Amino acid sequence: MPTNDSLKLYRLSLPLASLAITLMAQTGTLPTYTPALIIATASPLTLGLTTMILSAIFLICQQTLKTTHGTIGLTDIWEIFLFGLLIDLWSFLFSDLANASFGTHVLCLIIASFLLAAARILQEEAQHYVLAADALTATINHRFPLLQTWRFQVLDIIGLVLGLLLSFIFFKQLMHIGIGTLIPVFMIPFCTYVLRRGLVLIDDSDFL
Numbered sequence: 313m314p315t316n317d318s319l320k321l322y323r324l325s326l327p328l329a330s331l332a333i334t335l336m337a338q339t340g341t342l343p344t345y346t347p348a349l350i351i352a353t354a355s356p357l358t359l360g361l362t363t364m365i366l367s368a369i370f371l372i373c374q375q376t377l378k379t380t381h382g383t384i385g386l387t388d389i390w391e392i393f394l395f396g397l398l399i400d401l402w403s404f405l406f407s408d409l410a411n412a413s414f415g416t417h418v419l420c421l422i423i424a425s426f427l428l429a430a431a432r433i434l435q436e437e438a439q440h441y442v443l444a445a446d447a448l449t450a451t452i453n454h455r456f457p458l459l460q461t462w463r464f465q466v467l468d469i470i471g472l473v474l475g476l477l478l479s480f481i482f483f484k485q486l487m488h489i490g491i492g493t494l495i496p497v498f499m500i501p502f503c504t505y506v507l508r509r510g511l512v513l514i515d516d517s518d519f520l
């Protein structure tokens with residue numbers, strides 16, 4: 313059962329995840345959101361707006377497949393809009409990252425991986441998903457457990473393949489699929505483990 317604290321804190325996953333997506337966007341982004349990044353680059357639309365559209369599609373698919381696991385309510389439609397708006401806000405505030413060094417981009421990816429890991433822990437502890445992609449992933453894993461692999465979820469694979477197709481359709485070359493697409497896939501499970509171990513140690517030591 314989720315605690316009162318977890319229910320209060322789970323909405324922090326929105327600013328954490330939106331900042332993570334923004335930090336990754338200079339070198340690619342999560343496979344799930346790669347189509348949104350490519351469409352935003354090839355059109356007048358912002359990354360926040362294309363992410364809203366993609367998240368709305370995730371919401372429709374999740375509601376179609378939903379079970380008692382990972383279900384999100386109608387109020388989460390507003391969280392989809394907030395998620396997109398936050399991405400555009402972070403993109404404006406961190407616009408200088410486009411000219412940053414390779415080392416800075418790698419550091420941003422590590423930070424982003426920890427932010428996303430924290431966001432997912434908050435959602436799991438509250439047993440409520442505010443990110444449509446995570447809700448759809450949880451529903452797919454519950455309904456079709458054989459579709460998940462060691463690291464890549466089925467939604468990651470679909471996003472990566474669609475991103476590759478859109479990249480060559482719009483740009484005739486590989487675009488926005490790089491270290492920001494691949495590194496977090498392997499980093500986030502590790503970051504999740506580190507954060508959970510840290511929480512256990514804090515709890516055992518009665519630090520809080």
